[in-house]
Structures are given as structure tokens and as C-alpha cells.
Amino acid sequence: xxxxxxxxxxxxxxxxxxxxxxxxxxxxxxxxxxxxxxxxxxxxxxxxxxxxxxxxxxxxxxxxxxxxxxxxxxxxxxxxxxxxxxxxxxxxxxxxxxxxxxxxxxxxxxxxxxxxxxxxxxxxxxxxxxxxxxxxxxxxxxxxxxxxxxxxxxxxxxxxxxxxxxxxxxxxxxxxxxxxxxxxxxxxxxxxxxxxxxxxxxxxxxxxxxxxxxxxxxxxxxxxxxxxxxxxxxxxxxxxxxxxxxxxxxxxxxxxxxxxxxxxxxxxxxxxxxxxxxxxxxxxxxxxxxxxxxxxxxxxxxxxxxxxxxxxxxxxxxxxxxxxxxxxxxxxxxxxxxxxxxxxxxxxxxxxxxxxxxxxxxxxxxxxxxxxxxxxxxxxxxxxxxxxxxxxxxxxxxxxxxxxxxxxxxxxxxxxxxxxxxxxxxxxxxxxxxxxxxxxxxxxxxxxxxxxxxxxxxxxxxxxxxxxxxxxxxxxxxxxxxxxxxxxxxxxxxxxxxxxxxxxxxxxxxxxx
Ligand SMILES: Nc1nc2c(c(=O)[nH]1)N[C@H]1C(S)=C(S)[C@@H](COP(=O)(O)O)O[C@H]1N2
Ligand SMILES: [Mo]
Numbered sequence: 001x002x003x004x005x006x007x008x009x010x011x012x013x014x015x016x017x018x019x020x021x022x023x024x025x026x027x028x029x030x031x032x033x034x035x036x037x038x039x040x041x042x043x044x045x046x047x048x049x050x051x052x053x054x055x056x057x058x059x060x061x062x063x064x065x066x067x068x069x070x071x072x073x074x075x076x077x078x079x080x081x082x083x084x085x086x087x088x089x090x091x092x093x094x095x096x097x098x099x100x101x102x103x104x105x106x107x108x109x110x111x112x113x114x115x116x117x118x119x120x121x122x123x124x125x126x127x128x129x130x131x132x133x134x135x136x137x138x139x140x141x142x143x144x145x146x147x148x149x150x151x152x153x154x155x156x157x158x159x160x161x162x163x164x165x166x167x168x169x170x171x172x173x174x175x176x177x178x179x180x181x182x183x184x185x186x187x188x189x190x191x192x193x194x195x196x197x198x199x200x201x202x203x204x205x206x207x208x209x210x211x212x213x214x215x216x217x218x219x220x221x222x223x224x225x226x227x228x229x230x231x232x233x234x235x236x237x238x239x240x241x242x243x244x245x246x247x248x249x250x251x252x253x254x255x256x257x258x259x260x261x262x263x264x265x266x267x268x269x270x271x272x273x274x275x276x277x278x279x280x281x282x283x284x285x286x287x288x289x290x291x292x293x294x295x296x297x298x299x300x301x302x303x304x305x306x307x308x309x310x311x312x313x314x315x316x317x318x319x320x321x322x323x324x325x326x327x328x329x330x331x332x333x334x335x336x337x338x339x340x341x342x343x344x345x346x347x348x349x350x351x352x353x354x355x356x357x358x359x360x361x362x363x364x365x366x367x368x369x370x371x372x373x374x375x376x377x378x379x380x381x382x383x384x385x386x387x388x389x390x391x392x393x394x395x396x397x398x399x400x401x402x403x404x405x406x407x408x409x410x411x412x413x414x415x416x417x418x419x420x421x422x423x424x425x426x427x428x429x430x431x432x433x434x435x436x437x438x439x440x441x442x443x444x445x446x447x448x449x450x451x452x453x454x455x456x457x458x459x460x461x462x463x464x465x466x467x468x469x470x471x472x473x474x475x476x477x478x479x480x481x482x483x484x485x486x487x488x489x490x491x492x493x494x495x496x497x498x499x500x501x502x503x504x505x506x507x508x509x510x511x512x513x
Pocket of ligand 1: 233237280281283322357373374375
């Protein structure tokens with residue numbers, strides 16, 4: 001193995017030590033302060049607006065893994081370079097690792113949910129990396145005649161071979177220790193996490209009777225009417241799930257109000273609670289996509305709290321801010337018009353799952369999630385649309401975004417085959433807060449036929465539908481369109497999700513034999 005390759009590997013392992021040690025330190029300062037997560041977070045927030053397809057409001061779990069692995073690979077290349085550069089001058093390594101530590105520290109401290117102590121993981125990690133690199137490079141040096149060409153007395157080739165083995169052995173041990181520190185740090189962080197506090201939460205009972213789910217809400221072949229928490233789509237910009245302890249949680253309502261309010265978790269739970277089914281949809285949902293789910297939310301109506309805060313005239317925007325600094329803005333008029341806009345604490349009979357906003361999030365029927373459904377919410381600020389752009393607005397998405405009427409075919413799936421004869425076509429349709437009046441199905445270029453609508457709990461949820469089609473042999477295209485209560489039919493024109501929600505009719509191809 002060449003000297004420069006050994007030095008490069010030593011650099012990579014030293015970087016691993018930096019990350020592993022940082023993860024351990026971050027057990028004390030919060031997982032969001034680890035350098036990889038902190039730098040990744042800064043990247044997420046600063047992706048240039050034209051790169052519309054990167055993540056966008058769909059920043060799903062896969063994008064996060066890709067981003068973190070990408071950052072780790074870049075870091076690995078940088079560290080390899082530092083190792084090689086250290087062969088020329090040790091100072092290069094110190095400066096190189098110092099820059100890495102500084103970038104991590106500055107990124108961490110700049111995050112909303114990280115304090116000054118958040119610099120420690122990067123600083124301590126970088127310091128450890130410097131010592132480790134120094135040690136490994138010394139070992140590597142001994143495994144080679146000096147670069148000047150003079151053979152050190154008493155070291156024959158066998159001696160060098162021994163030194164090389166020793167270098168490789170130490171490299172392996174240090175790499176294993178670094179990986180162990182990283183994994184151990186992650187594990188300890190998860191044990192400290194609020195999932196423990198969540199298990200101790202006893203949710204208050206809802207006032208009044210729970211909404212009645214009429215029998216027959218479920219169409220055969222459509223997704224379940226109520227989405228299980230474990231199946232509920234998850235979208236957010238958070239690289240590590242924010243850990244908000246109910247014991248220290250506060251919600252501040254301030255800005256353009258006559259009476260600023262601050263309430264604690266205990267006080268929130270004493271407020272009147274209601275239970276409502278509301279279907280939440282992501283603006284990034286493509287036609288036919290699955291970034292939509294329906295759950296039973298337990299929460300207190302936000303209208304009453306806003307009324308108490310008493311917004312000033314002109315405060316047309318309610319900005320919600322999460323513990324990690326994400327923001328969304330909804331029209332004040334919508335949150336006060338009497339709909340079931342809830343500050344929610346429960347989801348399908350459990351405290352909110354941590355990934356879905358524990359301990360408190362907002363849910364607003366009829367608005368896309370990115371303008372209304374702040375998870376890990378800690379602040380509400382009354383302002384004007386003209387004065388403040390929430391997170392996704394400068395990134396090319398509309399400031400106001402009511403949910404568009406949409407429908408989806410769940411069965412048969414695209415590309416499925418069915419025997420000729422009666423085929424049940426089924427799915428869901430939604431126009432939250434307006435309600436679905438009609439769903440129609442078209443096969444090939446035939447006439448639109450009205451599907452059977454299942455009953456529904458309210459206009460705030462999706463509605464299931466089904467239609468029996470007498471399918472003749474051959475390949476067919478089956479299409480669906482919905483009409484809302486106002487009589488407006490979903491438009492055929494295909495538009496992408498940006499800037500305010502996709503349009504077009506969902507269709508599937510079915511082979512009939
Ligand atoms: N704090 C925070 N809340 C957030 C987001 C976010 O990135 N951060 N994303 C929003 C978006 S775009 C959607 S669609 C919904 C998704 O909620 P869910 O993950 O519970 O399905 O959360 C909203 N609330
Ligand atoms: Mo979204």
C-alpha cells in the first residue's frame with residue numbers, strides 16, 4: 001500500500017472518529033447538534049429555489065437518508081485529501097480539520113433548536129480527530145524508509161511489513177471504536193428522547209360525543225377510511241425528529257394581538273378538547289399519489305385561543321413556528337371561520353407520534369399541510385401576508401393553498417389484469433371542508449358514469465367510492481374525476497404540484513382477459 005493511500009485512509013478514519021465522538025457528545029447537547037445533521041439541515045434550508053425537484057415540500061424519509069449519505073461521502077473525500085496533504089505539512093491537517101470543526105459548530109449553533117453548547121460535538125470531535133490522525137500518520141511513517149531515501153538502521157523489509165500490519169491494525173481498531181461511539185451515541189440519544197415522556201402522557205377526554213363513523217364508509221378495494229398512525233405519510237424538513245418535552249413546552253401567541261398569550265402543556269390539556277376526523281394532504285402529492293391520510297385528531301379549537309388573543313385588524317396571516325424554526329402561514333379568517341381547525345395532541349386515540357409532531361401540532365381541514373399543519377408547534381404569530389413569507393414561499397410555493405378537489409383509483413392498480421365480466425373499480429376522492437358531491441368513472445373514451453359514494457363522517461374527510469364496470473377483454477384505460485359540493489368538477493388539465501397543488505385526472509391501465 002502506498003504511503004499516500006495509507007495517509008488518505010488515516011484521514012478518513014480520523015473523520016469517522018470526529019463524527020463518532022460528536023455523536024457521543026451530542027447525547028448531552030441534542031441530536032440536532034451533531035455536525036452531519038447540523039450541516040445537512042443548513043443544506044436543506046438553502047437549496048436554491050430553482051432546484052424545485054429536490055425534496056421540496058415532499059421531503060420524505062428517503063431524501064433525508066440520501067442527503068445524509070451524500071454529505072458523509074463528500075466528507076470522506078475531503079478527509080482523504082486532508083490525510084494526503086498532512087504528508088506534506090502537518091499544519092495542513094490541523095487547518096483542514098479545524099475548518100471541518102468550525103463549519104460543524106457554526107452550522108449547529110445556527111439551528112433554531114440548538115444552543116451555544118451545540119458547538120461542542122464538532123469542536124470535541126475535531127480535536128479527537130487531530131490526535132488520531134497524528135497517531136496513525138506516525139505509525140504509517142515507520143512502515144516506510146524515510147522519503148529522503150535513507151533506510152533507518154535495523155529496519156529491514158520484514159520490519160516495515162510488521163509496521164504496516166501494525167498501522168492497519170490500529171486503523172481498524174480506531175475505525176471500530178469510532179463506529180461504536182457513533183452507534184452508542186445514537187442509541188443513548190434515542191433513550192433520552194421524548195418517546196419516553198410520550199408514553200407517560202394521559203390524554204384528556206373529548207367533550208361531547210365522538211364523531212359517528214357510519215357503516216359503509218369503506219369501499220371494497222379502497223385504502224382504509226382511517227389511516228393507521230404507522231401508515232400515515234410523513235413529510236417535513238427535519239433531519240432528526242425534533243424532541244419537544246411536554247414538561248418545558250410553551251405555546252406563545254403574539255404579534256399583532258391585543259392580548260399576547262403563553263400557555264403550558266398542563267394548561268393546554270385543561271382546555272376544551274374535541275375529536276374530529278380530518279384528512280390531511282400534502283401539496284406535493286402527485287395525481288394518484290399517496291401523500292394523504294385520514295385520522296381522528298384530538299385537540300382544542302384554535303379559534304377560541306385566537307379570539308382570546310384578540311388579533312388586530314389587518315393581521316390577515318397566522319404564522320405557526322415549530323421548535324426547529326420551520327414556519328407556515330394560514331389565513332386568520334380561515335382559522336376563525338368556525339371550521340374544526342385544531343391544536344391537536346392526539347392522533348387515532350394516542351398522543352401524537354413523535355414524527356407527527358408530539359406534543360402539539362396544528363390540523364386545519366381544507367388547507368394543504370405546508371400552509372397549515374405545523375408539527376412540534378411552539379409559537380403562533382399574528383402578522384400580515386405582506387409582511388412575512390413562511391418557509392416554502394420564497395422556495396417557489398404559494399402563500400395560500402386550499403386543497404384542490406382530487407380523486408384516486410386504488411383498485412385495480414395500474415397494470416393489473418382482471419377476468420372479463422364485472423370489475424369493481426374503487427378509490428377515494430377529497431375536497432376537504434367543501435365535500436365531495438359526485439365521482440365519475442370513464443373507461444377508454446366511453447361516457448362518464450357515476451360511481452356509488454360511500455357515506456362519510458363529514459366534509460372534512462376523504463370519501464370512498466366504487467363502481468362496477470362490465471369489463472370486456474382487451475386493454476383499457478380507466479379514469480376518475482370528482483365534483484365538489486359547489487358543483488365544481490376537478491379539472492383535466494395536468495399540472496405539477498408546484499406552486500399550489502397538482503391537477504389532472506388519475507387513470508390506470510387494466511388488462512382484461
Ligand atoms: N415543523 C414542521 N411541520 C410541518 C412540516 C415541516 O417540515 N416541519 N411539513 C408540513 C407538510 S409539507 C405536511 S404535508 C404535513 C405532513 O404532516 P405528517 O408528516 O404528520 O403527515 O406537515 C406539515 N408540518
Ligand atoms: Mo406537504
